[in-house]
Amino acid sequence: MADWSVDDWYRAGRVVLYAEMGVAVLVTAFALYMALTGTAGVFG
Amino acid sequence: MTNKVEQLVIATVGFFWAFLLWFSTAAFSPSIETAFGLTTAQLGLLASSAIWLAPPGRIAAGWAADRIGAHNVFAVVLGYAGLVSIASAFADSYQLLFLERLVVASAGVSFVVGIQHVSQWFDEHEIGTAEGLYAGTGNAGAGVGALLLPRLYGADFSTAFLHLGVGALVIAVVYKWRGVPAKTAARAAEAKSNSSMRDTLYVWTRYTAIALMLAYAMSFGLEISMNAWLPTYYAEGFAAQLHGLGFTDAVAVQTAAGTFAAVQSFNASLWRPFSGYMSDLWQRKGWTPYPFLASGRSYSPRIHWVLTALLLVVVSMVSLTVAGLAGYLPASVVVLAVFGVTVSFGTGGVFAVVPLVFEDRPGTAAGFIGGVSTAGGIVYPLIYGGVPNVHLGYAVVGLCIFLPFVAFYVWAMRREGSLASDGIGTRDRWLGAGDSAAGGDD
Numbered sequence: 375m376a377d378w379s380v381d382d383w384y385r386a387g388r389v390v391l392y393a394e395m396g397v398a399v400l401v402t403a404f405a406l407y408m409a410l411t412g413t414a415g416v417f418g
Numbered sequence: 419m420t421n422k423v424e425q426l427v428i429a430t431v432g433f434f435w436a437f438l439l440w441f442s443t444a445a446f447s448p449s450i451e452t453a454f455g456l457t458t459a460q461l462g463l464l465a466s467s468a469i470w471l472a473p474p475g476r477i478a479a480g481w482a483a484d485r486i487g488a489h490n491v492f493a494v495v496l497g498y499a500g501l502v503s504i505a506s507a508f509a510d511s512y513q514l515l516f517l518e519r520l521v522v523a524s525a526g527v528s529f530v531v532g533i534q535h536v537s538q539w540f541d542e543h544e545i546g547t548a549e550g551l552y553a554g555t556g557n558a559g560a561g562v563g564a565l566l567l568p569r570l571y572g573a574d575f576s577t578a579f580l581h582l583g584v585g586a587l588v589i590a591v592v593y594k595w596r597g598v599p600a601k602t603a604a605r606a607a608e609a610k611s612n613s614s615m616r617d618t619l620y621v622w623t624r625y626t627a628i629a630l631m632l633a634y635a636m637s638f639g640l641e642i643s644m645n646a647w648l649p650t651y652y653a654e655g656f657a658a659q660l661h662g663l664g665f666t667d668a669v670a671v672q673t674a675a676g677t678f679a680a681v682q683s684f685n686a687s688l689w690r691p692f693s694g695y696m697s698d699l700w701q702r703k704g705w706t707p708y709p710f711l712a713s714g715r716s717y718s719p720r721i722h723w724v725l726t727a728l729l730l731v732v733v734s735m736v737s738l739t740v741a742g743l744a745g746y747l748p749a750s751v752v753v754l755a756v757f758g759v760t761v762s763f764g765t766g767g768v769f770a771v772v773p774l775v776f777e778d779r780p781g782t783a784a785g786f787i788g789g790v791s792t793a794g795g796i797v798y799p800l801i802y803g804g805v806p807n808v809h810l811g812y813a814v815v816g817l818c819i820f821l822p823f824v825a826f827y828v829w830a831m832r833r834e835g836s837l838a839s840d841g842i843g844t845r846d847r848w849l850g851a852g853d854s855a856a857g858g859d860d
Contacts, residue, residue, distance in 0.1 A: 383422070383423050383544075384544055384547065386423075387547050387548070387551055387691070387695075388547070388695065390551060390555075390691070391547070391550065391551060391554075391691035391692050391695055392692075394554060394555065394558070394687075394688035394689075394691060394692075395688060395689055395692055397684065397688055398684045398685045398687075398688035398689060398755075398758070398759075401561070401565065401680055401681060401684040401685075402681050402684070402685065402751070402752075402755040404677070405677050405678055405680065405681045405751050406748055406751050406752065408663075408674065408677055408678075409663075409678070409747045409748045409750075409751045410748050411663070412662075412663025412664045412665065
């Protein structure tokens with residue numbers, strides 16, 4: 375495998391970190407919905 | 419052939435699974451309580467036991483990573499934890515289950531091994547983002563466990579422990595096969611040569627190391643204390659609200675409380691790479707906003723970013739108490755999310771600095787800072803549960819413990835002096851005068 379240049383990996387790393395922040399926001403929204411309605415636990 | 423991205427991915431997957439193993443016991447606490455007829459005290463013991471082995475284990479694991487290579491240490495940790503997790507699926511008594519899960523929980527020591535591994539592959543200007551991606555994604559294992567395991571397995575914790583153990587064995591084999599300890603053989607040899615007892619004591623006695631350890635106790639120590647405590651907090655502190663929302667039986671309360679706990683865990687974990695990125699950004703821009711902190715050290719902007727995080731952590735602790743006393747569950751969830759983000763700023767910020775301050779002793783330094791700080795996960799829940807009102811504990815910890823930690827951090831980081839002289843005993847005292855050329859931490 376060829377080594378990535380710093381810019382390439384750093385750009386990809388930033389995409390991953392933004393995606394992870396998005397997941398955290400989604401989980402928060404899900405929990406907030408559950409706290410408000412009690413019905414979000416349909417998967418439980 | 420390999421490259422740094424492959425090594426980062428291997429370390430991250432390994433740590434994610436180790437964290438999943440570590441906190442999978444807590445995810446099934448109510449089911450285990452029912453299956454074995456545990457008392458509240460026994461359940462509390464089981465929950466707290468997850469952290470017991472972390473402080474000494476991480477110190478030893480960090481040193482071992484410098485000594486024999488991270489890939490070897492990580493494979494061993496995942497291997498024994500996986501085997502014992504499989505055995506725990508067949509435990510027929512609480513005593514046996516307790517002992518086996520204690521061993522499985524020790525998989526959490528692998529954190530410092532991966533920190534050392536990543537630091538041996540990435541360069542100074544990108545280390546914050548790399549360590550953040552490793553640790554943040556790995557930490558998410560706790561949140562994934564709290565959120566998904568009860569939904570996937572219901573009350574069947576035995577099958578979950580079996581599957582998690584098999585997964586750990588597979589990852590251990592891959593880690594050993596594809597893992598390479600450092601970018602160059604010389605770099606690996608340098609870490610190995612700086613892993614004596616004197617090197618360890620030198621690191622432990624630096625004020626900068628102690629300050630970063632306290633900062634990590636305020637962030638990661640806090641994060642794991644909350645992982646263990648929050649399900650109990652929401653089940654007790656918001657019992658009436660949960661009942662009113664329809665969560666009445668044990669499994670429903672377990673699922674709801676686990677979901678709220680996951681808000682903290684996910685935000686604290688998944689914002690951590692962003693914190694590492696911010697540390698890199700502050701370093702690139704040269705931002706040093708606090709006049710009372712040193713600004714002349716080569717890594718000073720990163721030190722300033724950590725202080726920002728620590729101050730935000732204290733504010734969010736008090737806010738969590740206020741939201742709890744208000745008794746409004748949705749407000750508590752929102753504050754908890756913000757709280758998790760501030761915690762991530764601390765965890766990501768600290769380990770964006772550690773490999774740079776101790777570039778020749780990354781494992782030993784990570785073991786000390788990442789290990790001793792974990793004791794916070796044992797101490798804080800005692801305070802949360804010890805105060806008269808279940809909501810007050812956060813403010814008590816924030817104001818009575820964390821503010822003195824911040825004061826020490828400011829005191830330790832205020833001087834421009836070198837690492838060699840700024841500690842208990844000089845570099846020469848610990849390493850001898852002839853080591854100054856080889857050390858290079860300064």
